[in-house]
Amino acid sequence: MDNWDDLKFVLAVSKAGSLAKAARSLGVTHSTVSRRLSALEERMGTRLFDRLPEGFTATSAGQEAIAAARRVEAEVLALDTRILAQDAELEGPLRVTAAQLIFQAQLAEIIARFKELHPRIDVTMNAANEVLSLHRREADIAVRVTDKPDESLFGRLATGQNRCFYTSKDYLRQNQDALMESATMKPVKFVAFKWWGSTPPKTLRDRFPNAEVSTVSDDMIAMHAAVRAGMGIGRLPCFLGDADPALVRLPGMEPSRYFDIWILTHPDLKNVARIRSFLKFAADAFKANSSFYLGK
Template sequence: MLNIAKNLCKNAHMEDWDSYKFILAVGRHGSLSAAARSLSVNHTTVSRRITAIEEKMNVRLFDRIAKNFVPTDAGHKAIASSERIEKEVFALRREIASKDSEIAGPLQITVADQLYQTYIADIVHSFMALYPQIDITVRTASENFNLSKREADVAIRVGDQPDTHLFGRRIMRQNRCFYISDTYLSHLQATDGTIDKSTNIKFINHVEWSSTILDELKKVYPGCNEILKTDAMIVLLTAVKKGVGVSRLPCFLGESDPDLVQLPGCTPTKNKDIWALTHPDLKNVSRIRLFMQFVSDRLKNHTDIFLGKG
């Protein structure tokens, strides 16, 4: 029987040691284009590397069916072996990093872009000024970067409970509320400053929200109706600022914008907590521990803003 793991090691030159990444990417995504996106390379590179691996190992790993790459029996074995290699590589990297006691070196942070723009950016810049020997990379994206794979060292995440395999702390609780622009509020208010409960208030919805959010608003303003739906928080926030309608925002976004106020009659409600997380193997790395404590201390200075009391 073909020993795929042995052939991977025996037939690969040192400069080709990362071949397992290409086998895994194609195996996990099933196509060249999707695999290329996951590796941040072009699809011709993936095709060339897979062909080269197959020629070196003298075995076909994937059947090409239309645009799909379907693993052969040998391919399934190669994928399984590559997954084991991947785990070993990442475990070795974490073990090496855990011995690092210097307040210097690389530090990768992942955080939601809105949170970075409003508060984390200033905190990171202050940290950089105090510790110039730490080389910081900030990654903002909608997906969660994998801490086990060292895609990030520290994650500032929003959630009810963090992944159980991660180490960290809850930085703070936060609230959310319905917000409206000063301009749109003035349009809705009567001369005495009140808003008629039956007023047709325009609501901006998010595609991932359930109908209960609109129902929550209708309890206060029965005449409200959905005017717009979006899948991006930045679009939702911009629409509220432009006076298109009202929407529910994390209080740290609504309170930090001078053009927005809480919709009269609505009070803040509990939102998901904010956490600072890392992999357990890295919890004693000095620069990681220092940064997590620094972010926690500085962010807590804005507790009232995050609770909607600003």
């Protein structure tokens, strides 16, 4: 193997299981991945992957190549991290990842103010619901909604959060008799969030035994839209529900605890000037606005 770059293609195919997915992860075309892999196999005189209907499966030779690719990748990432850790200037690239909703709520505003103070820092915002890896240097800083931040990362607790039950003003008006009662057998609609369970939570069933799910959402923005559209009661983070004038809290229900917001980075990068500066700036900004997230 005379081209180290070939290992990158082998590793991408191994992770993705198909040429198309590997191509997307590498930012190249499907035909490029196919051509590079076939050329490598021809030069080495052996197949690295079996092409099966369910996807690409590594042969014994392929497994050897994948193991080597992983070692090379780990060394390159470690070198990149060590070099960046020596950077003491408030300039250069800074990649921040967070869920789209967090950017909408406050993070974009925080980044805008940070850029005013440090115009030589080039901030890239990656609005990703999937968790990008800080260890693999897919981002420099991650703002995550979690109660269990990765212990191998370094960061700050930005703010706690609460959540509450909300409904649209129209839905409340149309179902006022049922929704204003402390307990009732009348049916009410509930918008469920897939990751919290696809049935009405116990606190809601205790008050509305005949509560039924009108729809299930796997995305918080979509769930907010469903509640706003009058599809029923939904449990939302306070910063999202309270900020929408079309929504009201369900009468008689108090906010309950929700996941915290953390700002995290790789521990080897915590002393990089631009990263350290942003960590403190963003954490202070979230903390100053904690009542917004706690629903106070």
